[in-house]
Amino acid sequence: MIKKVGFIGLGIMGLPMSQNLMDAGYELTVFDVVAEQVARAAAYGATAAATPKEVGANSEVIITMLPDSPIVEAVLEGPEGALVGMTPGSILVDMSTISPSAAIKIAARLKEKGMHMIDAPVSGGDVGAQEASLSIMAGGDPEVFAKVKPILSKMGQNVSLVGGNGAGQVSKACNQIIVGLGIAAVAEALVFAKKSGVDPAKVRSALLGGFAQSRVLELHGQRMLDRNFEPGGKVRLHKKDTEIAVEAAKELGMYLPGNALLSQLWNSVAGMGGLDWDHSSIVKCIEQLTSVEVTPGE
Ligand code: NAD
Secondary structure, three states: OOOEEEEEOOOOOHHHHHHHHHHOOOEEEEEOOOHHHHHHHHHOOOEEOOOHHHHHHHOOEEEEOOOOHHHHHHHHOOOOOHHHHOOOOOEEEEOOOOOHHHHHHHHHHHHHOOOEEEEOOEEOHHHHHHHOOEEEEEEOOHHHHHHHHHHHOOOEEEEEEEEOOOHHHHHHHHHHHHHHHHHHHHHHHHHHHHHOOOOHHHHHHHHOOOOOOOHHHHHHHHHHHHOOOOOOOEHHHHHHHHHHHHHHHHHHOOOOHHHHHHHHHHHHHHHOOOOOOEHHHHHHHHHHHHOOOOOOOO
16 A cells, blocks of 8 residues: 655645645655745645655655646656656656646656656646545556556546556646637627626526536636636646647647637737736636626626
8 A cells, every 4th residue: 555655746736635645644745846835735744855856765656746848857857856766666647737748758768767657637626626526537557547546536536547648648638628618618608798788697697507507607707707817727827738739739630720719819818918817817808809898797
């Protein structure tokens, strides 16, 4: 039974996920470049490490929850990287959202060293991370997945192995296409209601329960009405996820028109200075082009 778990990346998602593991009785060794986040995890009972290498040396399973592929690779490689501390047989579970090709490359690198890798990105946002109700979509070897599934089950409710390494990240890219276009659709609908002189808050309530019902309409629709663009899921990260799908589509030689449009909407929010806003802020682009603001009332 695995007891010693390492956790690198204690941000909006990683900190509550690490706390759920401690609640479940796992012994955690943690690292983040932001000392304040490490202090929060340590106050909850984790052992603070000075480097990723130290996390690797103290853990049977190392979880990473980091912004993007270059940062995941930087944390693994180099003289203070996690790979130097990890021993053959240990398992890296990368729960960050990175490209499928980067996940496959990292898995191959670990295999060379007699180590294992599972890509296990998540969906469910900060609320799902806090409530341990994330959907976790994994890629990797079934025997290795079976070893880490009890750990993943303490952070999420719907934990599935989709295929080999990279398949978890392909699933996550699919998830982000649906969620991103869903946010854009909700934004467009609420702006349309407002411009038509109909209360967008009443439209949202009327649609919940019908065929347009979704978590996006429920949560992000409410955020748009409340003008609450505190993240949550940052534009910076969803923009990266959309670009992952755009790049993969280029490599696959395929048509991904909705996702391409989404990419332009993120560029526009970025141009408004919104990279660190919640991704529901996509509504601001559509509002600006329409000269209305989605606030409750006609
Ligand atoms: P975040 O920016 O809040 O957290 C990232 C953490 O990584 C920060 O604490 C940062 O200090 C740390 N970090 C950065 N560079 C580091 C390094 N070199 N070494 C150690 N730590 C480092 O991001 P988040 O929202 O927690 O997202 C993390 C990952 O989860 C991303 O890949 C994101 O796409 C994905 N994700 C986010 C959400 C969401 O709603 N926030 C939902 C699903 C998936």
